[in-house]
Amino acid sequence: DVKVTQSSRYLVKRTGEKVFLECVQDMDHENMFWYRQDPGLGLRLIYFSYDVKMKEKGDIPEGYSVSREKKERFSLILESASTNQTSMYLCASNPAGGGGYGYTFGSGTRLTVV
Amino acid sequence: GQQLNQSPQSMFIQEGEDVSMNCTSSSIFNTWLWYKQDPGEGPVLLIALYKAGELTSNGRLTAQFGITRKDSFLNISASIPSDVGIYFCAGNYGQNFVFGPGTRLSVLP
Numbered sequence: 001d002v003k004v005t006q007s008s009r010y011l012v013k014r015t016g017e018k019v020f021l022e023c024v025q026d027m028d029h030e031n032m033f034w035y036r037q038d039p040g041l042g043l044r045l046i047y048f049s050y051d052v053k054m055k056e057k058g059d060i061p062e063g064y065s066v067s068r069e070k071k072e073r074f075s076l077i078l079e080s081a082s083t084n085q086t087s088m089y090l091c092a093s094n095p096a097g098g099g100g101y102g103y104t105f106g107s108g109t110r111l112t113v114v
Numbered sequence: 115g116q117q118l119n120q121s122p123q124s125m126f127i128q129e130g131e132d133v134s135m136n137c138t139s140s141s142i143f144n145t146w147l148w149y150k151q152d153p154g155e156g157p158v159l160l161i162a163l164y165k166a167g168e169l170t171s172n173g174r175l176t177a178q179f180g181i182t183r184k185d186s187f188l189n190i191s192a193s194i195p196s197d198v199g200i201y202f203c204a205g206n207y208g209q210n211f212v213f214g215p216g217t218r219l220s221v222l223p
Contacts, residue, residue: 004156031209042202042215043157050209090156094209102147102204103211105156 003027006091006106013113019078021109023091030096032074033103034058034066037088049074050096081113117141118203118214126220127193135201135217136187143205146179146186151200151216160201161188193221 007022025032031050035043035058045058047066055066063085067075074093078085088110092103118139127133137146145164149157161172163179163186170177176189186205190197200218204211 033210035213040215043213045210048210092156097209102149102159102162103157105149105158107156108154110154 004091004093004104004106006109008109009107011109011111013081015082015113017081019081021076021089023074023106024072025093027093029093031094033092034076035090037090043090083113086113087111118205118212120203120214120217122217124218126222128222129193129195131193133190133193133219134187136185137203137214138185139205142183145206147204148177148188149202149204151202157202195221195223197221
């Protein structure tokens, strides 16, 4: 069963901490994405990557960075967590040329920053 | 950038009723997708549409790709309690997708 795995379902972190959210996919997909989901705002794209060591800013990249050292792994980094980064974070992937291929999503990480 | 609008934002229906929701945009898309998100989980793909006018079914679900390529609708027939969740539409641009804000469906027994 193909899947996208996010390492934590729930996280609680303190303001100012550096936070790593990990995502691994086993489908050999080239493209990987990080979204955050907030009530009433839907899914907003933070960063994406079409290849190893490649990254592109999405719609709301401020306060975040990413790392893609291996094809299967895409990490989201909160350099200094703030309370307004409390949210549900979703990782997704799809094949290259993926306009015709929907995303496969992970189960999400619900992050609370206190 | 591209934006999608979904209506209704939320709906409460009785078990057994049919449901209809739609998604509109000012932009043209080449692919429309419909996802469902169960509480506490990631979205799961329900239906993919690739051609204007296309009508596709998946069990009790039916979706259509609008002729103008700027809209899509999703129908659910004979709703059951497990249909509860948030339904998202998505349209593709390049290799990425833009998502609507979702329609939250509640099914009353």
